[in-house]
Amino acid sequence: MAMRSNEILQEEIIERSFAKTWKEAKKEWQIDYSYNPTDLEKCICGHYPLSECVVIKNIRNQNDAVVDSVCARKFIDFSQYDPIWASFFNLLQDPFKPLNLMAAGYAFDKKWINNFEYDFSTDSFSKTVGELSVSEKAIRITVNRQVALLFLNFHFKK
Numbered sequence: 001m002a003m004r005s006n007e008i009l010q011e012e013i014i015e016r017s018f019a020k021t022w023k024e025a026k027k028e029w030q031i032d033y034s035y036n037p038t039d040l041e042k043c044i045c046g047h048y049p050l051s052e053c054v055v056i057k058n059i060r061n062q063n064d065a066v067v068d069s070v071c072a073r074k075f076i077d078f079s080q081y082d083p084i085w086a087s088f089f090n091l092l093q094d095p096f097k098p099l100n101l102m103a104a105g106y107a108f109d110k111k112w113i114n115n116f117e118y119d120f121s122t123d124s125f126s127k128t129v130g131e132l133s134v135s136e137k138a139i140r141i142t143v144n145r146q147v148a149l150l151f152l153n154f155h156f157k158k
Helices: 005-015 022-028 082-093 101-109 115-123 134-155
Strands: 029-035 053-058 064-068
Touching: 005 022, 005 064, 022 029, 082 101, 082 134, 101 115, 101 134, 115 134
Parallel strands: none
Antiparallel strands: 029 053, 053 064
8 A cells, every 4th residue: 555645754854864753753843944946856755746845954953855835834834934034025016115013023133124224124114115214125125136136145045
């Protein structure tokens, strides 16, 4: 009988982990970065073609693995990241949009913005572009362009 992709994923991850059970092994992994796949790449579970390649890294032994976005969700609760990523993608469409509070915190934790930029982003979060002064608009667009570029470079580095 052929193994299902979920069983293959679990076997591959356990093999690359210190822990020897799926429940414990998956706790050792975190998302490192993602990139657009080539036609030949496949997830360690065997699934292909991929819409996105997500590189996960074992925090205990530094092993890495390439999984698709569906398998990546087995390691991370993406519900906390979805609003953050949406905010960053909004900046790519319109650099005058405010960073949401979670995205500002994420950018600050990654050291993409300094204390002043974090305070500005969180203090002006509820202001529309029309409510900003000329200097505030300049700060917002500078910070947003910087954050959008760092976001792309960090998460889509291949």
